Amino acid sequence: MSKIYFNEHQRQLLEANPNVASVSDRAIQYTPEFKIKAVNENLAGKGPTQIFIENGFDLEMIGPKKAKSALKRWRNTFNQYGENGFLEERRGKGSTGRPTTSELSADKKLEKAEARIRYLEAEIELLKKLEELERKAKKHK
Template identity: 75%
Template structure:
């Protein structure tokens, strides 16, 4: 988490920027369009300082390190998911999460069921061994 804390005045200044969706006392949420534009500008050779200043940010408030680390995160995300990664939410309630069992084919359902049976059988075997060891330990005490 950031060591920089934004006061009320700084938060209002940052929220006035069209490239910002929201600001808390520690974090800034940027628009997807700004993230995409920033990554593309960075690929053409612009540095984080120039990109943020050209888009109306005061780096005295944000801090150059915060701008650099944000751009590094966005570049990684852009490489793995492309522009679409910024446009769709991948966390929280809006996340698609694990695939639903209803959407699986019959073969996949069977495969999952067999894997679960195998796991449960191994668990049962372990519990039986543990029970046997406990019984042996009780016999040795008496």
């Protein structure tokens, strides 16, 4: 997160820019269309600073390094996901990975519980065998 804090006037100026989706006191959320346009212009040879200035951003206000760091992130997203990477929300736990237990059907929950019981029973049997081997080893000493 940026160390820059935007005051009310700066937030209003930024929100007036058509390339800005929203602004908080510390962050700017850019529109997906601007991100796509900026990446394409950057790939065509334009520098990050030039792209941001031509699209109405005051680099003194948002921070001189903001354009370069934003474009670096956006290029990575573009290389990994293409243009759809800017149009779909990918942040947060719910976007990928295993479904949470609350999303599982009753049959799947039962199946999962039974598998866990089998695993724990096998673990107990293994520990019993280990204890038995340790007792036998002590007797033979």
